[in-house]
Amino acid sequence: MNLRIDILTLQLFVAIVEEQSIAKAAEKKHIAVSAVSRRISDMEEMLQVELLYRHSKGIEPTSAGYALLEHARIVLGNLAHLETELVGYRQGTRGHIRLFVNRSAILESLAQELGEFLVLHPLVRVDLEESISPEIIQAVTENRADLGIFGGNILAPDLQVFPYRQDRLVAIVPRDHALAARAKVRFADLVDQEFISLEKGSSIDTLCVKAAAELGRQLKLRIRVSGFDALFRIVEARMGVGVVPMEITHGRFDPGSLVAVPLDEPWAQRTLVLAVRNRASLPPATRLLVEHLLAAEAK
Structure with a gap:
Protein backbone atom coordinates (compact mmCIF):
# COMPACT_ATOMS: atom_id res chain seq x y z
CA MET A 1 0.00 0.00 0.00
CA ASN A 2 1.41 3.37 -1.05
CA LEU A 3 0.19 5.85 1.57
CA ARG A 4 -0.08 9.50 0.63
CA ILE A 5 -1.42 11.42 3.62
CA ASP A 6 -0.78 15.14 3.51
CA ILE A 7 -0.04 17.28 6.56
CA LEU A 8 -3.29 19.26 6.39
CA THR A 9 -5.35 16.08 6.48
CA LEU A 10 -3.45 14.90 9.57
CA GLN A 11 -4.02 18.27 11.21
CA LEU A 12 -7.73 18.09 10.40
CA PHE A 13 -8.01 14.56 11.78
CA VAL A 14 -6.37 15.57 15.07
CA ALA A 15 -8.63 18.64 15.28
CA ILE A 16 -11.74 16.49 14.68
CA VAL A 17 -10.80 14.12 17.50
CA GLU A 18 -9.95 16.97 19.87
CA GLU A 19 -13.13 18.93 19.05
CA GLN A 20 -15.25 15.77 18.67
CA SER A 21 -16.85 17.51 15.71
CA ILE A 22 -16.12 17.88 12.01
CA ALA A 23 -17.89 21.25 11.97
CA LYS A 24 -15.81 22.64 14.84
CA ALA A 25 -12.60 21.32 13.28
CA ALA A 26 -13.53 22.93 9.96
CA GLU A 27 -14.22 26.23 11.71
CA LYS A 28 -10.92 26.03 13.61
CA LYS A 29 -8.98 25.44 10.39
CA HIS A 30 -11.09 27.83 8.30
CA ILE A 31 -12.08 25.15 5.80
CA ALA A 32 -15.55 24.23 4.53
CA VAL A 33 -17.19 21.32 6.40
CA SER A 34 -17.76 19.45 3.15
CA ALA A 35 -14.05 19.71 2.27
CA VAL A 36 -13.05 18.36 5.68
CA SER A 37 -15.50 15.45 5.43
CA ARG A 38 -14.24 14.65 1.96
CA ARG A 39 -10.60 14.56 3.13
CA ILE A 40 -11.42 12.15 5.96
CA SER A 41 -13.50 9.93 3.69
CA ASP A 42 -10.71 9.84 1.11
CA MET A 43 -8.21 8.90 3.80
CA GLU A 44 -10.43 6.10 5.11
CA GLU A 45 -10.89 4.82 1.59
CA MET A 46 -7.15 4.92 0.90
CA LEU A 47 -6.34 3.15 4.20
CA GLN A 48 -9.32 0.80 3.77
CA VAL A 49 -10.21 1.19 7.42
CA GLU A 50 -12.78 3.16 9.38
CA LEU A 51 -11.18 5.88 11.50
CA LEU A 52 -14.11 7.63 13.16
CA TYR A 53 -17.37 6.61 14.85
CA ARG A 54 -20.13 9.11 14.15
CA HIS A 55 -22.93 9.06 16.71
CA SER A 56 -25.48 11.38 18.32
CA LYS A 57 -23.03 12.71 20.93
CA GLY A 58 -20.38 13.56 18.38
CA ILE A 59 -17.36 11.80 16.92
CA GLU A 60 -14.76 9.56 18.48
CA PRO A 61 -11.92 7.56 16.94
CA THR A 62 -12.03 3.85 16.27
CA SER A 63 -9.15 1.65 17.42
CA ALA A 64 -7.48 2.36 14.07
CA GLY A 65 -8.29 6.03 14.57
CA TYR A 66 -6.54 6.06 17.95
CA ALA A 67 -3.46 4.51 16.32
CA LEU A 68 -3.52 7.17 13.60
CA LEU A 69 -4.05 9.88 16.23
CA GLU A 70 -0.93 8.78 18.14
CA HIS A 71 1.27 8.77 15.06
CA ALA A 72 -0.28 11.97 13.68
CA ARG A 73 0.63 13.81 16.88
CA ILE A 74 4.20 12.48 16.68
CA VAL A 75 4.53 13.54 13.03
CA LEU A 76 3.05 16.99 13.64
CA GLY A 77 5.21 17.44 16.74
CA ASN A 78 8.33 16.54 14.77
CA LEU A 79 7.34 18.96 12.03
CA ALA A 80 6.83 21.72 14.58
CA HIS A 81 10.26 20.96 16.03
CA LEU A 82 11.77 20.98 12.54
CA GLU A 83 10.15 24.33 11.81
CA THR A 84 11.58 25.76 15.02
CA GLU A 85 15.05 24.53 14.10
CA LEU A 86 14.82 25.92 10.56
CA VAL A 87 13.68 29.27 11.90
CA GLY A 88 16.74 29.16 14.14
CA TYR A 89 18.99 28.59 11.13
CA ARG A 90 17.29 31.45 9.30
CA GLN A 91 17.72 33.81 12.26
CA GLY A 92 21.27 32.69 13.02
CA THR A 93 20.55 31.14 16.42
CA GLN A 166 45.91 45.87 14.58
CA ASP A 167 49.03 44.45 16.16
CA ARG A 168 52.63 45.56 16.56
CA LEU A 169 55.57 43.43 15.50
CA VAL A 170 58.62 43.10 17.75
CA ALA A 171 62.01 41.42 17.53
CA ILE A 172 62.59 38.54 19.95
CA VAL A 173 66.19 38.25 21.10
CA PRO A 174 68.00 36.55 24.00
CA ARG A 175 68.33 38.66 27.16
CA ASP A 176 72.13 38.96 26.71
CA HIS A 177 71.93 39.81 22.97
CA ALA A 178 73.54 43.06 21.77
CA LEU A 179 70.11 44.38 20.66
CA ALA A 180 68.30 43.51 23.91
CA ALA A 181 69.01 46.87 25.57
CA ARG A 182 67.63 48.89 22.65
CA ALA A 183 64.36 50.82 23.07
CA LYS A 184 63.58 49.93 19.43
CA VAL A 185 65.34 48.32 16.53
CA ARG A 186 65.35 48.75 12.75
CA PHE A 187 65.00 45.70 10.54
CA ALA A 188 68.41 46.52 9.08
CA ASP A 189 69.83 45.59 12.47
CA LEU A 190 68.22 42.15 12.27
CA VAL A 191 68.80 41.23 8.65
CA ASP A 192 72.38 40.05 9.24
CA GLN A 193 71.40 37.97 12.28
CA GLU A 194 70.69 34.25 12.16
CA PHE A 195 66.93 34.28 11.65
CA ILE A 196 64.23 32.02 13.07
CA SER A 197 61.21 32.32 10.79
CA LEU A 198 57.60 31.22 10.84
CA GLU A 199 56.05 29.07 8.12
CA LYS A 200 56.87 30.01 4.54
CA GLY A 201 54.15 32.21 3.06
CA SER A 202 52.78 33.31 6.43
CA SER A 203 52.02 37.01 6.87
CA ILE A 204 55.05 37.73 9.09
CA ASP A 205 57.42 35.64 6.96
CA THR A 206 56.26 37.55 3.86
CA LEU A 207 56.80 40.91 5.57
CA CYS A 208 60.32 39.97 6.69
CA VAL A 209 61.35 38.57 3.31
CA LYS A 210 60.07 41.72 1.58
CA ALA A 211 61.83 44.01 4.09
CA ALA A 212 65.12 42.18 3.54
CA ALA A 213 64.71 42.42 -0.25
CA GLU A 214 64.11 46.19 0.01
CA LEU A 215 67.46 46.42 1.84
CA GLY A 216 69.06 44.45 -0.99
CA ARG A 217 69.64 41.50 1.33
CA GLN A 218 68.36 38.01 2.03
CA LEU A 219 67.34 36.66 5.40
CA LYS A 220 69.97 34.42 6.97
CA LEU A 221 67.32 31.79 7.60
CA ARG A 222 68.53 29.22 10.11
CA ILE A 223 65.35 27.45 11.22
CA ARG A 224 61.74 27.64 10.11
CA VAL A 225 59.08 26.80 12.73
CA SER A 226 55.33 26.29 12.70
CA GLY A 227 54.44 28.13 15.91
CA PHE A 228 55.37 30.95 18.25
CA ASP A 229 56.17 28.72 21.22
CA ALA A 230 58.74 26.84 19.14
CA LEU A 231 60.21 30.15 17.97
CA PHE A 232 60.58 31.36 21.57
CA ARG A 233 62.32 28.14 22.63
CA ILE A 234 64.78 28.25 19.73
CA VAL A 235 65.62 31.92 20.24
CA GLU A 236 66.03 31.18 23.96
CA ALA A 237 68.58 28.54 22.95
CA ARG A 238 70.53 31.34 21.20
CA MET A 239 70.16 29.93 17.71
CA GLY A 240 68.91 33.18 16.22
CA VAL A 241 66.36 36.02 16.47
CA GLY A 242 62.75 36.23 15.35
CA VAL A 243 59.82 38.57 14.71
CA VAL A 244 56.41 38.12 16.36
CA PRO A 245 53.39 40.25 17.33
CA MET A 246 53.81 42.04 20.65
CA GLU A 247 50.31 40.96 21.74
CA ILE A 248 51.21 37.28 21.86
CA THR A 249 54.39 37.69 23.92
CA HIS A 250 52.68 38.42 27.25
CA GLY A 251 53.25 35.51 29.64
CA ARG A 252 54.53 33.20 26.90
CA PHE A 253 58.23 33.20 27.78
CA ASP A 254 60.56 33.89 30.70
CA PRO A 255 61.45 37.62 30.62
CA GLY A 256 64.73 36.66 32.27
CA SER A 257 65.66 34.76 29.11
CA LEU A 258 64.13 36.70 26.21
CA VAL A 259 63.42 40.34 25.36
CA ALA A 260 60.83 41.79 22.97
CA VAL A 261 62.22 44.88 21.24
CA PRO A 262 59.76 47.01 19.19
CA LEU A 263 60.47 47.13 15.46
CA ASP A 264 60.91 50.69 14.20
CA GLU A 265 59.40 50.13 10.76
CA PRO A 266 56.16 51.42 9.17
CA TRP A 267 55.13 47.87 8.28
CA ALA A 268 55.58 46.71 11.89
CA GLN A 269 52.11 48.12 12.63
CA ARG A 270 50.26 45.22 11.08
Missing part, protein backbone atom coordinates in the same frame (compact mmCIF):
# COMPACT_ATOMS: atom_id res chain seq x y z
CA ARG A 94 21.53 27.80 14.88
CA GLY A 95 24.16 27.12 12.28
CA HIS A 96 27.55 25.76 11.30
CA ILE A 97 30.45 28.12 10.61
CA ARG A 98 33.72 27.13 8.93
CA LEU A 99 36.43 29.48 10.09
CA PHE A 100 40.05 29.54 8.86
CA VAL A 101 42.42 31.83 10.79
CA ASN A 102 46.10 32.48 11.32
CA ARG A 103 47.77 31.72 14.63
CA SER A 104 48.22 35.39 15.56
CA ALA A 105 44.47 36.02 15.50
CA ILE A 106 43.75 33.04 17.77
CA LEU A 107 46.35 34.04 20.33
CA GLU A 108 45.64 37.77 20.28
CA SER A 109 41.86 38.22 20.41
CA LEU A 110 39.81 35.71 18.48
CA ALA A 111 39.59 33.02 21.14
CA GLN A 112 37.96 35.37 23.63
CA GLU A 113 35.63 36.98 21.09
CA LEU A 114 34.59 33.60 19.69
CA GLY A 115 33.87 32.40 23.22
CA GLU A 116 31.67 35.43 23.84
CA PHE A 117 29.80 34.77 20.58
CA LEU A 118 29.13 31.12 21.45
CA VAL A 119 27.76 32.12 24.86
CA LEU A 120 25.25 34.30 23.02
CA HIS A 121 24.54 31.60 20.39
CA PRO A 122 25.06 28.20 22.07
CA LEU A 123 23.43 26.22 19.24
CA VAL A 124 25.91 27.46 16.64
CA ARG A 125 28.75 25.05 15.82
CA VAL A 126 32.13 26.40 14.69
CA ASP A 127 34.84 24.44 12.89
CA LEU A 128 38.06 26.38 13.48
CA GLU A 129 41.12 25.59 11.38
CA GLU A 130 44.51 27.25 11.80
CA SER A 131 46.50 27.94 8.66
CA ILE A 132 48.79 30.46 6.97
CA SER A 133 47.44 33.46 5.10
CA PRO A 134 47.62 32.21 1.47
CA GLU A 135 45.92 28.94 2.40
CA ILE A 136 43.21 30.82 4.32
CA ILE A 137 42.50 33.00 1.28
CA GLN A 138 42.32 29.93 -0.96
CA ALA A 139 39.96 28.14 1.46
CA VAL A 140 37.53 31.07 1.52
CA THR A 141 37.74 31.56 -2.24
CA GLU A 142 37.01 27.87 -2.86
CA ASN A 143 34.12 27.85 -0.36
CA ARG A 144 35.92 25.48 2.00
CA ALA A 145 35.66 28.23 4.61
CA ASP A 146 32.89 30.72 5.30
CA LEU A 147 35.28 33.38 6.57
CA GLY A 148 38.99 33.82 7.14
CA ILE A 149 41.24 36.00 9.26
CA PHE A 150 44.83 36.65 8.15
CA GLY A 151 47.53 39.27 7.73
CA GLY A 152 46.37 42.23 5.68
CA ASN A 153 49.65 42.43 3.77
CA ILE A 154 48.58 39.32 1.82
CA LEU A 155 46.30 40.41 -1.02
CA ALA A 156 42.93 38.74 -1.56
CA PRO A 157 41.46 40.46 -4.66
CA ASP A 158 38.56 38.02 -5.07
CA LEU A 159 37.26 38.45 -1.51
CA GLN A 160 35.54 41.16 0.51
CA VAL A 161 38.05 42.23 3.14
CA PHE A 162 37.41 44.16 6.37
CA PRO A 163 39.94 45.43 8.97
CA TYR A 164 39.74 43.21 12.04
CA ARG A 165 42.63 43.96 14.40
CA THR A 271 46.57 44.86 10.25
CA LEU A 272 44.74 41.56 10.54
CA VAL A 273 41.77 41.37 8.20
CA LEU A 274 38.56 39.39 8.06
CA ALA A 275 37.53 38.16 4.61
CA VAL A 276 34.41 36.58 3.09
CA ARG A 277 33.28 35.83 -0.43
CA ASN A 278 30.17 38.00 -0.24
CA ARG A 279 28.95 39.45 3.04
CA ALA A 280 25.42 40.00 1.74
CA SER A 281 24.94 36.30 0.93
CA LEU A 282 26.41 34.84 4.11
CA PRO A 283 24.32 32.31 6.07
CA PRO A 284 22.64 34.00 9.07
CA ALA A 285 24.89 32.49 11.75
CA THR A 286 28.05 33.41 9.83
CA ARG A 287 26.75 36.93 9.27
CA LEU A 288 26.11 37.28 13.01
CA LEU A 289 29.68 36.16 13.78
CA VAL A 290 31.12 38.64 11.27
CA GLU A 291 29.07 41.43 12.83
CA HIS A 292 30.19 40.36 16.32
CA LEU A 293 33.88 40.34 15.39
CA LEU A 294 33.77 43.65 13.53
CA ALA A 295 31.81 45.28 16.36
CA ALA A 296 34.44 44.06 18.84
CA GLU A 297 37.16 45.59 16.66
CA ALA A 298 35.34 48.95 16.60
CA LYS A 299 35.22 49.22 20.42
Whole structure:
Protein backbone atom coordinates (compact mmCIF):
# COMPACT_ATOMS: atom_id res chain seq x y z
CA MET A 1 0.00 0.00 0.00
CA ASN A 2 1.41 3.37 -1.05
CA LEU A 3 0.19 5.85 1.57
CA ARG A 4 -0.08 9.50 0.63
CA ILE A 5 -1.42 11.42 3.62
CA ASP A 6 -0.78 15.14 3.51
CA ILE A 7 -0.04 17.28 6.56
CA LEU A 8 -3.29 19.26 6.39
CA THR A 9 -5.35 16.08 6.48
CA LEU A 10 -3.45 14.90 9.57
CA GLN A 11 -4.02 18.27 11.21
CA LEU A 12 -7.73 18.09 10.40
CA PHE A 13 -8.01 14.56 11.78
CA VAL A 14 -6.37 15.57 15.07
CA ALA A 15 -8.63 18.64 15.28
CA ILE A 16 -11.74 16.49 14.68
CA VAL A 17 -10.80 14.12 17.50
CA GLU A 18 -9.95 16.97 19.87
CA GLU A 19 -13.13 18.93 19.05
CA GLN A 20 -15.25 15.77 18.67
CA SER A 21 -16.85 17.51 15.71
CA ILE A 22 -16.12 17.88 12.01
CA ALA A 23 -17.89 21.25 11.97
CA LYS A 24 -15.81 22.64 14.84
CA ALA A 25 -12.60 21.32 13.28
CA ALA A 26 -13.53 22.93 9.96
CA GLU A 27 -14.22 26.23 11.71
CA LYS A 28 -10.92 26.03 13.61
CA LYS A 29 -8.98 25.44 10.39
CA HIS A 30 -11.09 27.83 8.30
CA ILE A 31 -12.08 25.15 5.80
CA ALA A 32 -15.55 24.23 4.53
CA VAL A 33 -17.19 21.32 6.40
CA SER A 34 -17.76 19.45 3.15
CA ALA A 35 -14.05 19.71 2.27
CA VAL A 36 -13.05 18.36 5.68
CA SER A 37 -15.50 15.45 5.43
CA ARG A 38 -14.24 14.65 1.96
CA ARG A 39 -10.60 14.56 3.13
CA ILE A 40 -11.42 12.15 5.96
CA SER A 41 -13.50 9.93 3.69
CA ASP A 42 -10.71 9.84 1.11
CA MET A 43 -8.21 8.90 3.80
CA GLU A 44 -10.43 6.10 5.11
CA GLU A 45 -10.89 4.82 1.59
CA MET A 46 -7.15 4.92 0.90
CA LEU A 47 -6.34 3.15 4.20
CA GLN A 48 -9.32 0.80 3.77
CA VAL A 49 -10.21 1.19 7.42
CA GLU A 50 -12.78 3.16 9.38
CA LEU A 51 -11.18 5.88 11.50
CA LEU A 52 -14.11 7.63 13.16
CA TYR A 53 -17.37 6.61 14.85
CA ARG A 54 -20.13 9.11 14.15
CA HIS A 55 -22.93 9.06 16.71
CA SER A 56 -25.48 11.38 18.32
CA LYS A 57 -23.03 12.71 20.93
CA GLY A 58 -20.38 13.56 18.38
CA ILE A 59 -17.36 11.80 16.92
CA GLU A 60 -14.76 9.56 18.48
CA PRO A 61 -11.92 7.56 16.94
CA THR A 62 -12.03 3.85 16.27
CA SER A 63 -9.15 1.65 17.42
CA ALA A 64 -7.48 2.36 14.07
CA GLY A 65 -8.29 6.03 14.57
CA TYR A 66 -6.54 6.06 17.95
CA ALA A 67 -3.46 4.51 16.32
CA LEU A 68 -3.52 7.17 13.60
CA LEU A 69 -4.05 9.88 16.23
CA GLU A 70 -0.93 8.78 18.14
CA HIS A 71 1.27 8.77 15.06
CA ALA A 72 -0.28 11.97 13.68
CA ARG A 73 0.63 13.81 16.88
CA ILE A 74 4.20 12.48 16.68
CA VAL A 75 4.53 13.54 13.03
CA LEU A 76 3.05 16.99 13.64
CA GLY A 77 5.21 17.44 16.74
CA ASN A 78 8.33 16.54 14.77
CA LEU A 79 7.34 18.96 12.03
CA ALA A 80 6.83 21.72 14.58
CA HIS A 81 10.26 20.96 16.03
CA LEU A 82 11.77 20.98 12.54
CA GLU A 83 10.15 24.33 11.81
CA THR A 84 11.58 25.76 15.02
CA GLU A 85 15.05 24.53 14.10
CA LEU A 86 14.82 25.92 10.56
CA VAL A 87 13.68 29.27 11.90
CA GLY A 88 16.74 29.16 14.14
CA TYR A 89 18.99 28.59 11.13
CA ARG A 90 17.29 31.45 9.30
CA GLN A 91 17.72 33.81 12.26
CA GLY A 92 21.27 32.69 13.02
CA THR A 93 20.55 31.14 16.42
CA ARG A 94 21.53 27.80 14.88
CA GLY A 95 24.16 27.12 12.28
CA HIS A 96 27.55 25.76 11.30
CA ILE A 97 30.45 28.12 10.61
CA ARG A 98 33.72 27.13 8.93
CA LEU A 99 36.43 29.48 10.09
CA PHE A 100 40.05 29.54 8.86
CA VAL A 101 42.42 31.83 10.79
CA ASN A 102 46.10 32.48 11.32
CA ARG A 103 47.77 31.72 14.63
CA SER A 104 48.22 35.39 15.56
CA ALA A 105 44.47 36.02 15.50
CA ILE A 106 43.75 33.04 17.77
CA LEU A 107 46.35 34.04 20.33
CA GLU A 108 45.64 37.77 20.28
CA SER A 109 41.86 38.22 20.41
CA LEU A 110 39.81 35.71 18.48
CA ALA A 111 39.59 33.02 21.14
CA GLN A 112 37.96 35.37 23.63
CA GLU A 113 35.63 36.98 21.09
CA LEU A 114 34.59 33.60 19.69
CA GLY A 115 33.87 32.40 23.22
CA GLU A 116 31.67 35.43 23.84
CA PHE A 117 29.80 34.77 20.58
CA LEU A 118 29.13 31.12 21.45
CA VAL A 119 27.76 32.12 24.86
CA LEU A 120 25.25 34.30 23.02
CA HIS A 121 24.54 31.60 20.39
CA PRO A 122 25.06 28.20 22.07
CA LEU A 123 23.43 26.22 19.24
CA VAL A 124 25.91 27.46 16.64
CA ARG A 125 28.75 25.05 15.82
CA VAL A 126 32.13 26.40 14.69
CA ASP A 127 34.84 24.44 12.89
CA LEU A 128 38.06 26.38 13.48
CA GLU A 129 41.12 25.59 11.38
CA GLU A 130 44.51 27.25 11.80
CA SER A 131 46.50 27.94 8.66
CA ILE A 132 48.79 30.46 6.97
CA SER A 133 47.44 33.46 5.10
CA PRO A 134 47.62 32.21 1.47
CA GLU A 135 45.92 28.94 2.40
CA ILE A 136 43.21 30.82 4.32
CA ILE A 137 42.50 33.00 1.28
CA GLN A 138 42.32 29.93 -0.96
CA ALA A 139 39.96 28.14 1.46
CA VAL A 140 37.53 31.07 1.52
CA THR A 141 37.74 31.56 -2.24
CA GLU A 142 37.01 27.87 -2.86
CA ASN A 143 34.12 27.85 -0.36
CA ARG A 144 35.92 25.48 2.00
CA ALA A 145 35.66 28.23 4.61
CA ASP A 146 32.89 30.72 5.30
CA LEU A 147 35.28 33.38 6.57
CA GLY A 148 38.99 33.82 7.14
CA ILE A 149 41.24 36.00 9.26
CA PHE A 150 44.83 36.65 8.15
CA GLY A 151 47.53 39.27 7.73
CA GLY A 152 46.37 42.23 5.68
CA ASN A 153 49.65 42.43 3.77
CA ILE A 154 48.58 39.32 1.82
CA LEU A 155 46.30 40.41 -1.02
CA ALA A 156 42.93 38.74 -1.56
CA PRO A 157 41.46 40.46 -4.66
CA ASP A 158 38.56 38.02 -5.07
CA LEU A 159 37.26 38.45 -1.51
CA GLN A 160 35.54 41.16 0.51
CA VAL A 161 38.05 42.23 3.14
CA PHE A 162 37.41 44.16 6.37
CA PRO A 163 39.94 45.43 8.97
CA TYR A 164 39.74 43.21 12.04
CA ARG A 165 42.63 43.96 14.40
CA GLN A 166 45.91 45.87 14.58
CA ASP A 167 49.03 44.45 16.16
CA ARG A 168 52.63 45.56 16.56
CA LEU A 169 55.57 43.43 15.50
CA VAL A 170 58.62 43.10 17.75
CA ALA A 171 62.01 41.42 17.53
CA ILE A 172 62.59 38.54 19.95
CA VAL A 173 66.19 38.25 21.10
CA PRO A 174 68.00 36.55 24.00
CA ARG A 175 68.33 38.66 27.16
CA ASP A 176 72.13 38.96 26.71
CA HIS A 177 71.93 39.81 22.97
CA ALA A 178 73.54 43.06 21.77
CA LEU A 179 70.11 44.38 20.66
CA ALA A 180 68.30 43.51 23.91
CA ALA A 181 69.01 46.87 25.57
CA ARG A 182 67.63 48.89 22.65
CA ALA A 183 64.36 50.82 23.07
CA LYS A 184 63.58 49.93 19.43
CA VAL A 185 65.34 48.32 16.53
CA ARG A 186 65.35 48.75 12.75
CA PHE A 187 65.00 45.70 10.54
CA ALA A 188 68.41 46.52 9.08
CA ASP A 189 69.83 45.59 12.47
CA LEU A 190 68.22 42.15 12.27
CA VAL A 191 68.80 41.23 8.65
CA ASP A 192 72.38 40.05 9.24
CA GLN A 193 71.40 37.97 12.28
CA GLU A 194 70.69 34.25 12.16
CA PHE A 195 66.93 34.28 11.65
CA ILE A 196 64.23 32.02 13.07
CA SER A 197 61.21 32.32 10.79
CA LEU A 198 57.60 31.22 10.84
CA GLU A 199 56.05 29.07 8.12
CA LYS A 200 56.87 30.01 4.54
CA GLY A 201 54.15 32.21 3.06
CA SER A 202 52.78 33.31 6.43
CA SER A 203 52.02 37.01 6.87
CA ILE A 204 55.05 37.73 9.09
CA ASP A 205 57.42 35.64 6.96
CA THR A 206 56.26 37.55 3.86
CA LEU A 207 56.80 40.91 5.57
CA CYS A 208 60.32 39.97 6.69
CA VAL A 209 61.35 38.57 3.31
CA LYS A 210 60.07 41.72 1.58
CA ALA A 211 61.83 44.01 4.09
CA ALA A 212 65.12 42.18 3.54
CA ALA A 213 64.71 42.42 -0.25
CA GLU A 214 64.11 46.19 0.01
CA LEU A 215 67.46 46.42 1.84
CA GLY A 216 69.06 44.45 -0.99
CA ARG A 217 69.64 41.50 1.33
CA GLN A 218 68.36 38.01 2.03
CA LEU A 219 67.34 36.66 5.40
CA LYS A 220 69.97 34.42 6.97
CA LEU A 221 67.32 31.79 7.60
CA ARG A 222 68.53 29.22 10.11
CA ILE A 223 65.35 27.45 11.22
CA ARG A 224 61.74 27.64 10.11
CA VAL A 225 59.08 26.80 12.73
CA SER A 226 55.33 26.29 12.70
CA GLY A 227 54.44 28.13 15.91
CA PHE A 228 55.37 30.95 18.25
CA ASP A 229 56.17 28.72 21.22
CA ALA A 230 58.74 26.84 19.14
CA LEU A 231 60.21 30.15 17.97
CA PHE A 232 60.58 31.36 21.57
CA ARG A 233 62.32 28.14 22.63
CA ILE A 234 64.78 28.25 19.73
CA VAL A 235 65.62 31.92 20.24
CA GLU A 236 66.03 31.18 23.96
CA ALA A 237 68.58 28.54 22.95
CA ARG A 238 70.53 31.34 21.20
CA MET A 239 70.16 29.93 17.71
CA GLY A 240 68.91 33.18 16.22
CA VAL A 241 66.36 36.02 16.47
CA GLY A 242 62.75 36.23 15.35
CA VAL A 243 59.82 38.57 14.71
CA VAL A 244 56.41 38.12 16.36
CA PRO A 245 53.39 40.25 17.33
CA MET A 246 53.81 42.04 20.65
CA GLU A 247 50.31 40.96 21.74
CA ILE A 248 51.21 37.28 21.86
CA THR A 249 54.39 37.69 23.92
CA HIS A 250 52.68 38.42 27.25
CA GLY A 251 53.25 35.51 29.64
CA ARG A 252 54.53 33.20 26.90
CA PHE A 253 58.23 33.20 27.78
CA ASP A 254 60.56 33.89 30.70
CA PRO A 255 61.45 37.62 30.62
CA GLY A 256 64.73 36.66 32.27
CA SER A 257 65.66 34.76 29.11
CA LEU A 258 64.13 36.70 26.21
CA VAL A 259 63.42 40.34 25.36
CA ALA A 260 60.83 41.79 22.97
CA VAL A 261 62.22 44.88 21.24
CA PRO A 262 59.76 47.01 19.19
CA LEU A 263 60.47 47.13 15.46
CA ASP A 264 60.91 50.69 14.20
CA GLU A 265 59.40 50.13 10.76
CA PRO A 266 56.16 51.42 9.17
CA TRP A 267 55.13 47.87 8.28
CA ALA A 268 55.58 46.71 11.89
CA GLN A 269 52.11 48.12 12.63
CA ARG A 270 50.26 45.22 11.08
CA THR A 271 46.57 44.86 10.25
CA LEU A 272 44.74 41.56 10.54
CA VAL A 273 41.77 41.37 8.20
CA LEU A 274 38.56 39.39 8.06
CA ALA A 275 37.53 38.16 4.61
CA VAL A 276 34.41 36.58 3.09
CA ARG A 277 33.28 35.83 -0.43
CA ASN A 278 30.17 38.00 -0.24
CA ARG A 279 28.95 39.45 3.04
CA ALA A 280 25.42 40.00 1.74
CA SER A 281 24.94 36.30 0.93
CA LEU A 282 26.41 34.84 4.11
CA PRO A 283 24.32 32.31 6.07
CA PRO A 284 22.64 34.00 9.07
CA ALA A 285 24.89 32.49 11.75
CA THR A 286 28.05 33.41 9.83
CA ARG A 287 26.75 36.93 9.27
CA LEU A 288 26.11 37.28 13.01
CA LEU A 289 29.68 36.16 13.78
CA VAL A 290 31.12 38.64 11.27
CA GLU A 291 29.07 41.43 12.83
CA HIS A 292 30.19 40.36 16.32
CA LEU A 293 33.88 40.34 15.39
CA LEU A 294 33.77 43.65 13.53
CA ALA A 295 31.81 45.28 16.36
CA ALA A 296 34.44 44.06 18.84
CA GLU A 297 37.16 45.59 16.66
CA ALA A 298 35.34 48.95 16.60
CA LYS A 299 35.22 49.22 20.42
